[in-house]
Amino acid sequence: MLAETAPGVAELTEILREQAAEADIEARLPEKSLAALRDSGLMGLLVPVEYGGLGGGLDDLVAIAMRLAGGCLSTAMVWAMHCQQVDAVIRHGQPRLHAELLPRIAAGEVYLASVTTEPRKGGHLLSASSPVQSTGTELTFERDAPVVTGGMAADGFLITMRAAEDAAAHEVTLIYADRDQMRIEVVGDWNPTGMRATDSRGLRLSGRVPEHSVVGEPGAFRTVALDSMIPLAHLGWSACWLGAARGVMRELTGALRNGSWTLDLGSELVRERLARVRVDLELVAGYLGQVRREVTAARRAGTSLQSPTAQIHLNVLKVAAAELTFQAADRLVQLTGLSRGYSRDAEIPVERVFRDLRSASLNYANDRLLGAIGSLVPLDRSVRLAGFED
Ligand SMILES: Cc1cc2nc3c(=O)[nH]c(=O)nc-3n(C[C@H](O)[C@H](O)[C@H](O)COP(=O)(O)OP(=O)(O)OC[C@H]3O[C@@H](n4cnc5c(N)ncnc54)[C@H](O)[C@@H]3O)c2cc1C
Structure with a gap:
């Protein structure tokens, strides 16, 4: 697997860790970390070798996202979401867009x-209000974008637009726009509780792109979303959240082992608290691994992920990973206490990861996904649970 052999993932994670605290305080993208990612070749992890990429798969994406998030969750999310966009271009972009x-x-x-x-x-992912307009050979667009992770540093954007002036809200077209094909105006600030180093400021975008910039069929973004964007988002985000919580746990157990932190392991309460964190992490790891195998198997077999069972599994992954990793971070705050767990100046970033992970249930609202899962449950009469065939 590339994740184990890819040069420099450990060194990259270290750079991410070094940059994380300051970028969090200043709510800005850590430029040095992004530059290191660009130099590493990992921006092209999923790009096929024939185009100069690393030709990696979902196993690599998940494993590397987990490792990077152990250094800085914000930067790992920037990278994982970039890979999610790249996957959509690879699977649904036109040959000319691929070549360019x-x-x-x-x-x-x-x-x-x-x-x-x-x-x-x-x-709401599968609808759009601003329409794209066709001039016959080109598409023009104007789009308000209230939250764009790393938008100021981005070189290209995948944008959902209503398919035409007279199209319904659910007829969505996905377009690729290069930075130099657009005007970009900053319209919103970014000063949230956590995930501060993603610099997800609001932008107003307008521009003109050639027809071959449409990714997927015009008006049929739903197909791209179900095949690529949703699975990659839920796998990538979950991997990042899990990696961040595991990163804190690793640092804390390291500190316990080297004696720079002491815990009364004779206390049943302390032992239970440690165990509960581990239970949360193990459950997410097991489910993440299983859903990753399901998506990989569907891709190999060329089968669709549109069945209620597959959709339930993908949505449960996102909801469970968001809830359990945040629960683990909360428990770590409780375990480590005021000075080590709840302080911004503590050596181990328990407090930052706690703030970051609070966003997990909001970043594509768990409430929306629970609603979607609830409406799919009656359609899956077999109640086929993840990892079981019957
Ligand atoms: C760190 C981070 C990075 C992000 N990066 C990007 C990015 O790069 N690009 C991008 O486009 N977006 C990005 N987003 C936005 C994200 O994808 C969601 O759109 C956003 O978090 C949802 O915002 P919201 O909760 O205000 O809105 P909504 O999802 O509209 O929800 C508003 C409230 O209503 C509730 N609600 C809404 N619909 C339902 C329903 N059907 N059933 C039950 N409850 C419902 C929700 O629970 C929530 O409480 C990012 C968000 C975060 C936190």
């Missing part, structure tokens, strides 16, 4: 940002 864009991504020249959230419709 994929070598640049592989060379680390293009960081791809995501624009799906929109004022009024909020996070």
Whole structure:
């Protein structure tokens, strides 16, 4: 697996860790970390070798996201969301877009940002309000984008648009726009509780792109979302959240082993608290691994992920990972106490990871996903649970 052999993942994680605290305080993207990612070749992890990429798969994405998140969750999310966009281009982009864009991504020249959230419709992924307009050979667009992770540093954007002036909200077209095909205006600030180093400021975007910039069929973004964007998002985010919580646990157990932190392991309460954190992490790891295998197997077999069972598993992964990793971080705050767990100046970033992980249930609202799971449950009469065939 590339994740184990890819040069420099350990060194990269170290750079991410060094940059994380200051970027968090200043709520800005850590430029040095992003530059190191661009130099590492990992921006092209999923890009096929024929375009100069590393030709990696979902196993690599999940394993590397977990490792990077142990250094800085914000930067790992920037990278995982970039990979999610790249996957959509690879699987649904037109040959001309592939030829123009994929070598640049592989060379680390293009960081791809995501624009799906929109004022009024909020996070709802499968609808859009602003229409794209066709001139016959080109598409023009104007789009408010209230939350764009790393938007100021992005070199390209995948943007959901309503398919035409007279199209319904659910007829969504996904377009690729290069930074130099657009005007970008900063319209919103970014001063949240956590995930501060993602610098997900609000932007107003407008521009003109050629017809071959449409990713997937016009009006049929749903297919791209179900095949690529949703699975990659839920796998990538969950891996990042788990990696961040595991990172803190690793640092704390390291400190216990080297004696720089002491815990009364004779106390049943302390032992239970340690165990509970481990239970949370193990459950997410097991479910993440299982859903990753399901998606990989479906891709190998060329089968769709549209069945209620597959959709339930993907959505349960996101909801469970968001809840359990935050619960683990909360328990770690309790275990480590005021000076070590709840303090911004503590050596181990328990407090930062706690704040960051609070966003997990909001970053694509768990409430929306629970609603979706609830409506799918009656359609899956077999109640086929993840990892079981019957
Ligand atoms: C760190 C971070 C990075 C992000 N990066 C990006 C990015 O790069 N690009 C991008 O486009 N977006 C991005 N987002 C936005 C994200 O994808 C969601 O759109 C956003 O978090 C949802 O915001 P919201 O909760 O205000 O809105 P909504 O999802 O509209 O929800 C508002 C409230 O209503 C509730 N609600 C809404 N619908 C339902 C329903 N059907 N059932 C039950 N409850 C419901 C929700 O629980 C929530 O409490 C990012 C968010 C975060 C936290």
